[in-house]
Amino acid sequence: MESFSIGHVARRTGIGVETIRFYERKGLLSEPTRSASGYRQYTEETVRQIRFIKRAQRLGFSLKEIRELLALRVERQTDCLQVKERAEAKIAAVEQKIIELQRMRQALLQVTALCQGQNLNSRCPLLDALDQTAEMEET
Known part of the structure; x- marks a missing residue:
């Protein structure tokens, strides 16, 4: 599986590195794996999650509501209703x-x-x- 640096993810999603770290602290993104030298390593799923977050924000959802939506997104028992x-x-x-x-x-x-x-x-x-x-x- 390909991994990306935080800078690469920031460029691909159009947000700042500090925003990515903020999302991690707020529980919107899971803690990334780290390289042997301690650098964060992100996956394509992280890029998808950030794009999801940004779209939900544009629709007016708060970060708390987005966290709940992300949980529903991963939960297998989620009902569309x-x-x-x-x-x-x-x-x-x-x-x-x-x-x-x-x-x-x-x-x-x-x-x-x-x-x-x-x-x-x-x-x-x-x-x-x-x-x-x-x-x-x-x-």
């Missing part, structure tokens, strides 16, 4: 975040509409609105 349920939970979280972002956008549109951006000597209505919002949240 388990993976689907996790993906559906992620979809629900994304939809909730979209709602929150739309609320934030609307609030920003409202406060920016207050500001004409013309007079430097007067108080800024946008800052005043933020001050009022902060006071309301404290009470």
